[in-house]
Amino acid sequence: MNQESLFEEEITLFADVILPVPVPRLFTYRVPREMSADLVRGCRVVVQFGKNRVLTALVERIHDTPPTHYTAKYILELLDQQPLVTSFQIALFKWMAEYYMCAVGEVFNVALPSGLKITNQSKIQFNPDFDYPELLTQEESFLMEEVKRHGMLTYEELGRLAERKNVTSLIKSLISKRAIIIFEEIKEKYQPKTIAKIRLASPYQETEKLEELVKSIEKNTKQLDIIFRYLSYQPVFNNPELNLKGVEKSIFTQSDSLSASALATLIRKGIFEQFEAKVSRIADAPPTEALQSVELSPGQQKASEQIHELFKEKSVVLLHGITGSGKTEVFIDLISKALRSDVQVLYLLPEIALTTQIVSRLQKVFGNKMGIYHSKFSDNERVEVWKGLVEGKFQFVIGVRSAIFLPFDNLGLIIVDEEHESSYKQYDPAPRYHARDVAVMLGFMHKAKVLLGSATPSLESYYNARSGQYGLVTMTERYGAATLPDFVLIDMKQEKKKGNVKEEFSTILLDSIKKNIQNGEQSILFQNRRGYAPWLQCEDCDWISACQNCDVTLTYHMREAELRCHYCGHREAVPRTCPHCGSARVRTMGYGTEKIESQLEILVPEVRVQRMDLDTTRSKNAYSTIIRNFEENNVDVLVGTQMVTKGLDFDNVSMVGVFDVDRLINFPEFRATERAFQLMTQVSGRAGRRAKTKGKVLIQTSNPGQEILQWIIAGDYNAMYQTEIAERAGFGYPPFTRLIKLTVKHEDLDTALQAAKILAAGLTEQLGKTRVLGPEAPLVNRVRNRFLLDILIKLEREKVNFRAVKSLIQERVNEILADKTRKHLQIVIDVDPA
C-alpha cells in the first residue's frame, strides 16, 4: 500500500442534507466510514435534528469540508442503496423553494410520500441484567413476563396483552426499578403488502421424494386431498425440469372445502411450509393483448399534427378545444408517440373526480405501463408508484398535482389537462405552488414538451398563447355528430311573481327533470355550495349560526344533524330553539346541495337522486361508486358542487340545471368573471355529449341581462377574454403583473394590524405606492381564532426584477418576525395567489 492511498482513507466525508423543516438552508452531517462507499446524492438518510428529533433527510452533496459553526453529528442510517430522488427532482425542489419563497425542506417534506419517511416508535424490552424480581408487585411481574415472552413491544401492544387500556404507570414503575428498557426503533413507514401462502417444503420438491411421501400417507385421504389439490395447480407436474419452488399457489384462499386441521398437520409435519409473498397494492391493468387503440377524427388528427409541428419551435402548446371535442383522444395519440420514442410521460389532472373515468379510458390503451397517483391513494400506494418509476416499471404516470414531485429522469411530454383549474394551486402548507406552472418549469428542466389543454383556458395561458410565447391549437367542434347544448335563462324574479317557483326550483326546471325521467335520460344539477343550508337564522331576534373560531356562518348539515364550520371543521349540535332569545322560529337560510337533493325528492317522488360533493365522497371509492352508478343509469339526477362540472363524460345526460349563478358571478375577486365563465361552460359541457339528443342547459338567475351569460350561451370565449384582459391591463392584474400576497395572522387583531401596517409601510417605501395594496381584511377575516390581514404586492412583468424584489420582501418579513414582542405572529407568503 502506498502513502497516497493510506492518506485517502483518512479523509472524513460530510454530507449536506435537505431536512423536512421550514429552515431555508442545508444541514451538514458526518458520514460514518462504513457508509462512505454507498452514500450518494439522492439517497435518504436518517439523522438526528435538535435534541430529540430523528428525521428523514435527503443527501444533496457530499464533500470533505467540516461545518465552521458547529460540530457535525454522524448520519445515523442510510435508507437507500440507490438514489430514490433524481437530480431533476432536487433541482426542481430548489427552484420551487426559490420561486415560491419557502424552504427547500418544506418542498422536500411535501414531495416525499410520507410512506418514505421514517417513524420512530418507543419500544419496551426486558433488561437482561435485571435480577431483583422480588422488587416487583404481582401486576408488574405479570407484565414483565409478557415483555420477556415477546421480546420487543410497543406500549399499545403491551396494553392489549395485559388487557389494560393504560399501562403507562406500570411501565414507569418497571423502568424506575430497571426491569425494562425503553428504546427507539426507527423504521420506514412503508410496509410492502404481503399475503400468506403455502408451498411444498423444499425436500418434497423433488419428484421422487414427493412420490415416497404420497405413498407413505396413503391412508389419510384428507391430507392427500390437499396435496393433490396443490399439485393440480401445477400443470406439468411430471416434467422433470419443473421447479416446484416457483409455483406459489394459495390454498388458503380456496381451501373452504379442504380440512384446515389436515393442512395444519401437513405444515406441522414439515411437508408444507407457510411463507409471505409480497404483492402490489396497485390494481392490475387489463391484460396487454386486450389493449385498444384509438382512431382519431379528422379534426383530432389535424390538431395532433399541429401540436407536433408547433413542438418543433415551442416548448409549450395550448390546446383550446371545446367541451366534447375529444381532447383526451388527442392526448392519447401524443402519449403513444412519446412512449414509442422511449421517454417518460406525465399526465396531470386537477382532481380525483376526473381521474375515475379518464384512468379507465387510458388504461384500456396503455395497460400497466401507466402508473396512477392520486390524492385518495394511501401512503403505501404512493410509495409503490414512486418506486415503480425508479425501477422502470412505469413509463407513464397519470396523477393529480402532487405527481409533479415523482422521480422522473427522462420526461419527454407533460400534459396538463383542464389547465385552468384552480385546484392545481396548493394553498397549504408551503410550497404554495401551482402545478401547471411547475409543470412548465419541469418540462424546461427535462427539455420535455408541455401541452396545456382546456375548453376554457386560464387568461394567463391564453395570453401567453396569443402573444406567441406558447403555441396555440384550437378545436371548435364536438366529436361525432354531437353539438353544443341549447341554453335557457330562467328569470327567477319573474317566475316567482308568476307563482312558478317551488322551493328552489322553477317549474321549467322541474318539468325538464320529469321529462328526462320519462324519456330515460339523465340530468345534472349544479349548486356550488355543500350542506343543507349555509346558515340558520332566528326570525325573532336575527340570531345567526356563527362559528366560534372563525368569521363565518356555520352550515347546517341535515343528514348528520350538525352545524359545521367549513373553515376550521368546528361542529356543534343543531339548537332546537334560538340560543339567543329562545324562540322556536329558527329557519334555514340559503341552500346547498343537500337541500336541493331533499327538496327534489319531495317535489318529484319518483326521482332517483344522487349527491356528489365533499361530504358524500370522503371514502376512498366513493367517487367511482357514484360515477359508476350514474353511468349504469341507476340514478336519474346527479346533484353536486363544482365536482360535477368538470371533465365528466356521460352518454345519457341531456340536461344540466344551474342554481344561484349570480353568486358565482358576483364573487368579490378579480378572477370572478373568468371563473364563472369557466365553471358555467364546463358544467354546460356535460350535456348532450352524444348525438342522440341535443343537450339543454337551464340557468336560474335573478339577472338574466348580465353580459357574461350571453358569452356563456354563445360559447364565446373570445368575448370573455377580450373584455377581461382589458380590465386586467387597466387595473394591473395578471397576466400583466405578478402578485405576491402576504397574510399576517395573529390571535389579537391589534397586534396583527400593527405588524401588517409596519410591513406594508416598509414595502411601500421600497417598492412604491402603486405596487403595495393593503393591509386589508380578507373576506373571511378570522380563521381558527386568528385575525388575518392581507397585503397584496403587484409587480409589473417587464419592469421588475422578480428575484430581487422577492429577497427584499423576505428581508422585510424576517424583520417583522424577528421582533419578539409579537409572539406567535405568522406571515404567510403566497406567490401567484390563485
Ligand code: ADP
Ligand atoms: P373533451 O375532453 O374535449 O371534453 P373527450 O375527450 O371527453 O372530450 O371526448 C368526448 C367524447 O367523445 C368521449 O366519450 C370520447 O370517448 C368520444 N370520442 C372523442 N374522440 C373519439 C374518437 N376519436 N373515437 C371514439 N370516440 C371518441
Ligand code: ZN
Ligand atoms: Zn332569537
Ligand code: ZN
Ligand atoms: Zn370555524
